[in-house]
Amino acid sequence: MLPYFRFHHIGVAVFDIDTTAKFYIDSGYSKTETIYDPHQNVYICFLTKEGMPMIELLAPKDETSPVTKTLDKSGVTPYHFCYEVDDIDGAIADLRKLKFVPLIKPVEACAIDNKKICFLFNKNVGLIELVEAKK
Numbered sequence: 001m002l003p004y005f006r007f008h009h010i011g012v013a014v015f016d017i018d019t020t021a022k023f024y025i026d027s028g029y030s031k032t033e034t035i036y037d038p039h040q041n042v043y044i045c046f047l048t049k050e051g052m053p054m055i056e057l058l059a060p061k062d063e064t065s066p067v068t069k070t071l072d073k074s075g076v077t078p079y080h081f082c083y084e085v086d087d088i089d090g091a092i093a094d095l096r097k098l099k100f101v102p103l104i105k106p107v108e109a110c111a112i113d114n115k116k117i118c119f120l121f122n123k124n125v126g127l128i129e130l131v132e133a134k135k
Helices: 017-026 067-074 088-097
Strands: 006-013 035-037 042-048 055-060 077-085 107-109 115-122 126-132
Touching (some): 006 067, 006 126, 067 077, 077 088, 088 115
Parallel strands (some): 077 126
Antiparallel strands (some): 107 115, 115 126
């Protein structure tokens, strides 16, 4: 990614958060409370462990959720990497120059302290998420 991007988390599409989270908890991860994100129509939790990448589990609320297609095609799978940036609009502009296409306009993410997020896609890289650092 761009040199000023800071790795934030790996997003994993799951059928059931508690079922998948158990495997991580058994290996020493801690799980946050599961919340519902109406912008994405998914249930979300984060898993953390000292010295390990943060993992976001996303389970669809119903068949209209964007992770449903991923689960139908691939089953439980990592499907995006998230990077923190100081200026989300500037980062989106830089990524557009690299042929990334924004899939949504930046919105506040209830799962990440109401920080702005945006998903972008590039056919040679895949799906990424940006999260704007609070100023």
